[in-house]
Amino acid sequence: MASGSGKKSKKTAGKKSLKPDLVKNYSSSERRSSNDQLLHYYRDMLLIRRFEERAGQLYGMGLIGGFCHLYIGQEAVVVGVQAALEENDSVITSYRDHGHMLACGMESRGVMAELTGRIGGYSKGKGGSMHMFSREKNFYGGHGIVGAQVSIGTGLAFCHKYKKNNAISVTYFGDGAANQGQVHESFNMAALWKLPVIYVIENNKYGMGTSVERASAETDLYKLGESLGVPGRQVDGMCVELVKQAALEAAEWCRSGKGPLILEMQTYRYRGHSMSDPARYRSKEEVDNIRTNSDPINMLSEWLIEINAATEASLKKLDREIRSIVADAAEFAQQSPEPEPTELYSDVYVSA
Helix, strand or coil, rough: CCCCCCCCCCCCCCCCCCCCHHHHHHCCCCCCHHHHHHHHHHHHHHHHHHHHHHHHHHHHHCCCCCHHHHHHCCHHHHHHHHHCCCCCCCCEEECHHHHHHHHCCHHHHHHHHHCCCCCCCCCCCCCCCCCCEEEECCCCCCCCCCCCHHHHHHHHHHHHHHHHCCCCCEEEEHHHHHCCCHHHHHHHHHHHHHHCCEEEEECCCCCCCHEEEEEECCCHHHHHCCHHCCCCCEEEECCCCCCCCCHHHHHHHHHHCCCEEEEECCCCHHHHCCCCCCCCCCCCHHHHHHHHHHCCHHHHHHHHHHHHCCHHHHHHHHHHHHHHHHHHHHHHHHHHCCCCCCHHHHHCCCCC
8 A cells, every 4th residue: 555654745734643553553564455445444334333323313213122232433343354354254243233244244224124123124023133144144143142152153163164164253242241151161162173263352341331340350351261272362443454454363373273363352332331221330531532532433534534545525425325325224124014923933943
């Protein structure tokens, strides 16, 4: 990327200089992304952000029932990891899953329709916010039980090894699930059998309302597999470029037959644990500080403008396009009919 050195051109002369760490994060890697790739990541993160904002609005209007966990603030994690994956790789995550679905290429219409419980949703309106799947995109859920997806993700890795298809399993979970027994059992099995699985811990600092410091004796969560010989790495989860580079290295490790690896993504959620959470356990100043200094979308937009890969006008135009896509998804979701009662009996069993 010829323009990735961070040096100011005539077009950028006189602008406020960027933070040194921002320049370092986006320009120092030998395998740094091209301008077009960065623009693609920006679009994907913005789509997730706008989608989640609209989902929050629909929840407030009573059009989304049950639980709804928003991904606002964490967009760089899933977009960066997804950029390092190949077509046959599998993805599984917890109940904070809308961003993962969109990053995997699932359509906004189908995701939003599922949130509103409509037949046009990916699970025909029966899964809601926490439980939808796409075999076509190798996305295996959305799981509502804390930590349960880790065992399943480990099983997906076993499947890949058994089939010898050179694919890997990317298994996401949060800091709140990191000390679950089934998580550590999965670490043990994956290490014992050298399974191709990347365990991505999305450490957003709070498991529901409890801080990591109050819940975990080991706060460096990437070290949780050390006793089993599972290597780990801590990553700035607010920088999509750093996430991608770490995910590329982790994927190469797993594909080479060396077994599992843990990536602890240090990230942050702006909203409460779920839509019903007022998040009084943290200060407004804390949230505002992250938004001002570490927002993944704002940081990337500053860099894109700095390297002349985009202008403020072009990014505003892209934002309008994304808002239109999300508005269309919301309209589709509201117009899609509710499932018939007979749908209760469909897709319950699979013919083997």
